[in-house]
Amino acid sequence: MAAVSITTMIESLQSGDNDVRKKAEASFAAALESAPAQVVRSMLEAMASHPDESTRLAAAVFMLQPLETWPRLDEDTRQMVLRVFADRTLNEPVFAVRRRVVNSCMHVARVTSAWPGVVEGAIGALPTASPEHKESLLTLVSRIAEARPEWVIPQAAALAAPAAACLATGNPAPVRAAAAGCISRVASRLEDPAAIAGYSAALGPILTATREMASEGAESECREVLSDLTSAIGGMNARLLLKSCAATVVGGAESIAATDSFSDEVRTEAIQVFITACQLAGPQVRSASLHGSLITLCLRLMSRVPEDGVMVPSAFAALPYAPEQLSTSMRDIASLADVAEDALDRVASSFGASLVLTPAMAAISSLVTGSQPWNVRRAAVVAIAVLVNACGRPSAAQGGAGAGGAHAAKGRGQGGFTREQRAAVLAMLVKALSADPDPRVRYEAARSLGRYAEALCDQHTPSARTACREMCSPGGAMTALAAACKPTAGHPLVVCGAAAEAIKHCLSSACPHEAAVERMPELMAALQPLLGTPSASVTAQALETVAAVAAATGDEFSAYYAPLIGPIRSIASSSTVIGTGAEAARVRAAAMVCLGSLVESVSPEEFKADAAATLGPIFEAITAASSGDPAAAAAAGSAGTAPAPASGSAMQLGQAALTAVGRIGSHLGPDFAPFLGPIVPPLLAAASVNVDFSASQAEDEVHPSSGDGKSVVVSLSGVGNVRFQMNTDAVTEKQEALSSLLDLCVSCGAAVGPFAPQIVAVLMAQVSEKFNGVCRALASSALAPCIKAAVEYAQGQGATEAAAVASVAPMLLASITAVAQQARQEVTTDGAPLQMAEALKDLVVVSLVGARDEVHLFTKADTPVLALPKEVVEECVLGSCSAAGMAAERIRVKREDIEHHGHTDAHAIVMMREDLKDEETILRHSIDALGYVIKSARAGVLASFALQAEPVLGPRLVDASNAVLHHAALCSFVDVCEWCGEHAARYVPELTKALGKGMVGEDEDVRQVSCYGVGALAESQPAAIAPLTSVAIPALLSVINRPDARSEENEFATDNAVSALAKLLRHCSEAVGADAPRLWTAWVKALPIRSDETEAFYCHALLAEQVEKGNPFILGEGGSNLPDIVRVCGEVFASAAAASGDGAGSAEASAGEDDEDDEEEEPITMASTETVTSMVGLVRGVAAKLPAAALATMVASMPENVRAALAMATAK
Known part of the structure; x- marks a missing residue:
């Protein structure tokens, strides 16, 4: 490319005419594609020798794109690049051009593996260079230190003295700033202690030079120097760098920050140096x-x-x-x-x-x-x-993760x-x-x-709970805040509003319910007068706090419902106008949220009379937020299209209204059915609202843009600066609408059925929403309850379960496919991966058991209500395995991070552990989803399992180093061997080895699934598991007989061990041999099953069956096991009575009633109705054969609730 043509090209690339510039860009790109070396040489010639300085500068700028063709350049052209850039750095006479060349040198350094002499030459030229050239040379070394620190570090010792000399008084501010930046950048990349010590000595002079430059008014240079210094002392060897100069650095930064004559911007940067040094200098800072x-x-x-x-x-x-x-x-x-x-x-x-x-x-x-x-x-x-x-x-100073520390001090x-x-x-x-x-x-x-x-x-x-009780106690801080809510002369309303807002924070979840109830009259006496003030801000704060009082006190707040519902509804409906514009919208929004809390304090029956008047303004606000035209909003919602977002105030109101609808709908449940017709269309329109996402070229890094949206500018390789903009208010509106839809689908049940097709269509579109993971999470979570509601509705209209599920099959299968496809690419960290995995599991469960909540009782004898087609099975396996694989990798990385940071940053450790817990939940849900697909497709899943699951989970089956991942692998391989039978026989040998080790492992979850796996194989592939009985039975007994076998963390493992023992005795009797009498007796004594409902149903049914058959091993020699059999039956009866409300629950539940800090789980149902009926007959038979005194002696040692249950069962 001739010099004249490259000059023309450069001029065209800079043209203000858009058409000319675009044509030049296309020609330039085509030339680079066809003859990159020729373009590079022409650009270099223009940069080196063109008489016009603006052309030389432009050539240096436009060289960045040709540099990306470096791998395609011949060696001579590469050497020319290095030679010309090095020469121009030293010899370009115009400073602006030279500075552009120097900045481009960083890109040259990144593309080449070596640039002999460039660093050494720059350092060597420093002492005798002119001030302008010194600035360029120091900047060059800084840029190369960023791109290729390995080239600069060997020259660090030679650089230290000439760079430090450039800090001296008398050098121009740009030179001193360049020297400071160079020293800081090189220092941050050093690892050798001796070299670091040499650079530490320069930190004090840097701050001295900065102070002098600030006094001279060189503000931009000062800010740049201090910013570079903050980065340097925040580097990987901060403590070593500051070891000998912490006091100097802190003192120098403090001196700059404390000087009132310096600009706030400079002082701000000095504070950053100050705080970073204090944070990282360790013992030096603390000791001084x-x-x-x-x-x-x-x-x-x-x-x-x-x-x-x-x-x-x-x-x-x-x-x-x-x-x-x-x-x-x-x-x-x-x-x-x-x-x-x-x-x-x-x-x-x-x-x-x-x-x-x-x-x-x-x-x-x-x-x-x-x-x-x-x-x-x-x-x-x-x-x-x-x-x-x-x-x-x-x-870190307090200790934390494994470090003990001050936080534990008495x-x-x-x-x-x-x-x-x-x-x-x-x-x-x-x-x-x-x-x-x-x-x-x-x-x-x-x-x-x-x-x-x-x-x-x-x-x-x-x-923290104690401290909160202190705040809420009589005469405490909350009393003072309530008093501060009363405006007087010299005590303006704004202070009252701040006090009201503080009360809201006091009434958080940390505040005991009884304390909130005790303070309620005092608080409401202070807050109610604020609801009628002329201040929009204070009224909004008071409304928000009244809502918090209602939420904290629950049903006890109902006394305020009647006096408040009318006035607050009036505010919400705009009939009482407080403030103007955005202020008025905030007041109405707070009133709507407050209405939701008010309604929750009373029964649905009590609210019925007020429902229409209360919900009317809320519906109007949702419609107005979705579209200025209610009819258009309804049409958009029904069609699943995306209406344009409303104004900011309307959207703020709409968001509050959506929140209120979700809460009121959840509270009313099926009683909300009459209002679904008018609310569903605007809800769907709000869920579909356009977020106005856009991306545009940006000339520089700018501020967020004006309007309702927010924007950010980022630099993209090969593209430049790009501004991404999105209407975040519209995103919030979508989230609130989807949240309300989820609440309504869950709480209203069958009433949602008629609207399910429209709702599912909108939800499926939002499952793959590009810009917000929360929207994707909410949409995916709502699909299963919505489809279940449609099934319930169809059954309520007289359809059989099979027909009802068949009627929703198209949208169910489409939903499963959509969620599975999104799950395999969901990598955000905003909750979407977790919800996506759980949603996939829930949707597959609907295909198994329809709207029933009994999937845990689904057995191999059952048939899925809806068979999943092969292509859907493949999508499910791929989605669940991809999600599991990504979660497994994140778990591995996070565990390594925790180990690495374990003694340095306790706050980070807390956050990491919370993230780790979320990742483990994602993994569990993904594995559950895979398990339900296996239960549905059975042998039809094996091809996909081999292709997708084996690579992810196979290595974790044999590697038990990470218990969470090992547990996940065991679950999946147990499922596939259990439900696919002999078709999965190739997995059994490796699985049985893992089960044998897992039963005696340290992790309770691994023990549980290992015990379960032994029982599952005994049922599905007894010949394969029989050789393991000699190892399995002692291992199962060790789990059953642990001193802490019935502790909360071990009870599931114990229940599964008890069940597995029964399955081995039943299906592998030949392998068990002569030990059967002893083992059956041990099994009876280990009953009942208290935590695992599936195994409880199995074991207690087996007990009843074997007793009815007169199995001598079950009854024991001379009927010696009868007392235990009667005891087990009594506990089953007590469980059934507790479930029906006819009697006391288990002994454990009764004993724990006074411990208000323990959250008790609802006791399981221990047996089916048929089993309970059989047991009643058995116990009556025993009672008929025994003298009354003998029976009384037998039950005397049993808990009172068990004795009562037995007495009730045996009553004639």
Whole structure:
């Protein structure tokens, strides 16, 4: 390509004419494709020798795309690239061009494996270069350090002195900034302790140079230097880098941050250096108490609120009880104060309560007194809230994951606070709220009490519950907040609103129900007057808090239903207008949510009279949010199309209305049926609303865009900066609509049936929604209950179960396929993978048992209600195995992360463990889904199983190092061997080995499935399992006879061991041989089965059958097992009585009634009606043959509820 043509090409590529530029881009791309070397050489010639500097600069810019053809370039052209770039870095006379060349050098370094001499040459030229060239050379080394640190690290020692010399006073600010950036970038990549020590010495001079540059007004250079320094000291060897200079770095950064004459932007960057050094310097910072300096600085900067920077909206300025001159801004606080607040949060989180609280509380207690200016007192109050939040989180300093630490110290309660500190915190905040003369301080005191309550809510620990009880106790913080809800002269409404909002946080799940009920009259007396204020914001806060009171007190709130339902409905319906525009919308939205809480406090019967009037405005809001035209909204919902989103205010109202509909519908259940007709179409329209996603070229990295949407700009390789924009309000509306649909499908049952085809069509479209995992999760979760509702409706119309399921078969099979296809590509971390796996399982269950909730009783003798076609089976296996495989990999990675971070970041460990628990749940649901497909398709699944499941689960069958993954593999291989019988015989040898080890393993879940697997194989492939009996029986007995066999964590394994023992005795009797009498007796004594309902049905039916047949091994020699047989029958009778409400439950349930902290699971049904009937006959037969005294002696030692059940069963 000739020089003249490349010049023309460059000019065209920069053309402002869109058509010319696009044509040039196409020609350029075609030339690169056909003759890349020629294009590269032409560009290099233009960059090196063209007389016009703008053309040389453009050539340097446009060289980035040709560099991507590096693998196709010949060696001579590659060497020319290296040679020209190195030459231009040193010899280009125009600084702007040279800077562009230097920046492009990073891309050159990335594509080539070697660039001999470039780093050495740049370092060698530094001492004698002109100032402009020094900047370019230092920037070059920095760029290459980013792209190829291995080229720079060997030259680090040679670079240190000349780079440090460029920091000296007298060098221009750009040179000093480039030197600081170069030193920081190289230092962050060093690993050798000696080299790191050499660079540590330069950190102090960097901060000195930065301070001097700030004094000279070189603001942009200062910000860049401090940002680079933060990155450097935050690198992988931070502690080593700061070992000898932590105090210097912290002191230098503090000096810059504390200088009022410097700009807030520079001081903000200095705080980042300060806090990062404090977090990472380890013992040096702690031993020198440098974090104390940071706390002092943060408190000082948090006081930087100007006199007119009040947190009170202008709407309150004219009210008679607000005499102060109040600001027109809701939160006009200097940004540096917010930065300091964030810094205090970070240092408290990092160092933990034991190091931070004592110096911080000492400083705060002296600032909160009335003698200090209002802004200082306000900063102290805010700081308390920050410390409460931060010190409530685990930190490395506190210990955590395996490290013990200060959080376990005697006397420490919530978040590392001692009881004395907690009392002091509450006392200071309550005093500030109740007695401070300035409403701006009282406002922050109310908000800080709310943040304190939020911190308690997040912890769910005994000490947090104790702390919450203290807040809710008579005369406690909640009493002060209730008093602060009453406006007076000098106590503006905005403070009342903040107090109301704080009460809402106090009434979180951490607040005991009885405490909320006790405080309810006091709170409602304070809140009800706020519902009629002229302030939209305060009214909304009061409504939200009334809703929280209702939620916290439950049925006890019903006394307020009658006086409140009318006024709140009036606010919700806009007949009482408070505020304008967005403010008025917020009030109506809060009223709608409050209506939902009100309705939940009374019975459906009591609400019926108010239902139509209450739901009317809610329906209207949903329709208006879905479309400006109600008819269009209904049509869009029915057609499954995506209507355009409404305005922001209408959408806010719609979201609240959707929430209210979901809650009211769930509460009313089938009684909501009359309202489904008018609400389903707008719900479907809201669920289908267009989120207005767009992607467009962006010239630079910009702010979020205006309007209802939000945008982000990202850099894409080969594309440049792209702005992605989405209407997040529309996304929220979709989520609320889908959530309400899910609630209605679950709670309204058969009443949803007539609407199922339209609902399923919308849900299926949202299962693959591209932009939001929550929408996909909700849509997939709603499919199974919606289709079940359709089955129930058809059965209610007289159809048989088979006919009812057949009527929904097309949408059921389509739903299974859609969810399975999405499950295999669902990799987001927002809950979608978990819900997708569970939804797939639930849909397959509908194909097995229709609308019945008895899938656990489905046996090989049963036939699926709907046979799954081969292609659907394949999709299910692929989807479930893909989801399981991705979850398994994430589990492996997260476990490694936990082991790696185990002693350094306890807060991160807590988060990782929560994520790990979610991944394990995803795996379990995926394996369950696969299991139900196996139960449905049986031998028809084997081809897909071999193709999809074996590669994922096969290695985990033999590798027991990760119990969760090993358990998953055992479950699937047991299922396939059990349900596919001899067709799956090739898996049995490896499976039996794994089962033998698993029965005696440490993990209770592995023991459970191993015991179950032995029983399953005894039934389905007795010849294959028979050789294992000599190993299996002792292992099963060891599980049954463990001292903790009936503990909560082991009971399922014990139940399955008992059942497996019976199946071996029954189906492998020859292998058992002479031990049968002893083992049958052991089996009878181990009964009943208390936790696993499937095995309970099997074992208790077997017991009744064998006793009826007179099996001598069951009865025991001379009837010696009869007392145990009668005892088991008595427990089964007691279970049946508890289930029907005719008598007491199990002994364990009765004993645990007084433990209010234990959540008891509902006891299982131990036997079918037929088995209970057989047992009644057996017990009556025994009673008829025994003297009354002998029978009384037999049952005397049994629990009272069992004796009562036996007496009832044997009564004539």
